[in-house]
Amino acid sequence: MSKNETENCRAIDKRADDLSRAVAALKRGEVIVYPTETLYGLGADALNLEAVEKVFQLKGRDPTNPIPVLIAGREMLGALVDEIPALAKTLMARFWPGPLTLVLPARRDVPRPLLNSSGAVGVRISSQPIATELVRALGHPLTATSANPSGLTPARTVQQAKNYFAGEIEVFIDAGELISKSGSTVVGISANGVRIIREGEIGKSELQSAVGESEVVR
Numbered sequence: 001m002s003k004n005e006t007e008n009c010r011a012i013d014k015r016a017d018d019l020s021r022a023v024a025a026l027k028r029g030e031v032i033v034y035p036t037e038t039l040y041g042l043g044a045d046a047l048n049l050e051a052v053e054k055v056f057q058l059k060g061r062d063p064t065n066p067i068p069v070l071i072a073g074r075e076m077l078g079a080l081v082d083e084i085p086a087l088a089k090t091l092m093a094r095f096w097p098g099p100l101t102l103v104l105p106a107r108r109d110v111p112r113p114l115l116n117s118s119g120a121v122g123v124r125i126s127s128q129p130i131a132t133e134l135v136r137a138l139g140h141p142l143t144a145t146s147a148n149p150s151g152l153t154p155a156r157t158v159q160q161a162k163n164y165f166a167g168e169i170e171v172f173i174d175a176g177e178l179i180s181k182s183g184s185t186v187v188g189i190s191a192n193g194v195r196i197i198r199e200g201e202i203g204k205s206e207l208q209s210a211v212g213e214s215e216v217v218r
Helices: 003-027 049-059 074-079 086-095 129-138 158-165 204-211
Strands: 032-035 040-043 069-071 100-105 120-125 185-190 193-198
Touching: 003 032, 003 129, 032 129, 032 158, 040 049, 040 158, 069 074, 069 129, 086 100, 086 185, 086 193, 086 204, 193 204
Parallel strands: 069 120, 100 185
Antiparallel strands: 032 040, 100 120, 185 193
């Protein structure tokens, strides 16, 4: 076996070990740090209320400011969402997996800290393979708020995340430096069209090209 092949095998083994440790921690109700397609995130089982509350505590986040979640595929939407508007289906087809968070009407049993004042939850499928593997192995949606205390710069490296949370979080999955300049774009769907809540990696013009210029409102 060549040196490169040996190094590749070691990298694969380490990734498998990291994922195994992370999923075990998530199932115990712990919070982990993991890479998304934009920034490092604080991950917890989104259907475990106590775990979700730990995320808020770690961030020092306003409890009225909900956090988004990741799913592994559309089949997992049923655990979170009551209905999927037609415009949302169009955006999913165009931008998922990817950095577009859709705010959709939630089921009644979704943990309250994940919901906005209208009872909706923000959800997306990540294009980062590690993130999707985690969600699939956990079998539940995963919280996806950025790995930083509220008001501080989001972590783009594991070392930055450790500087914030060393001693409070045990599992950090390292995927190198993430080069995104912003988080996911967040949009809500209503009778008036697609409302941009936060513009991130996907811009207004891209949304308009997907659903029509008149359907995107501020």
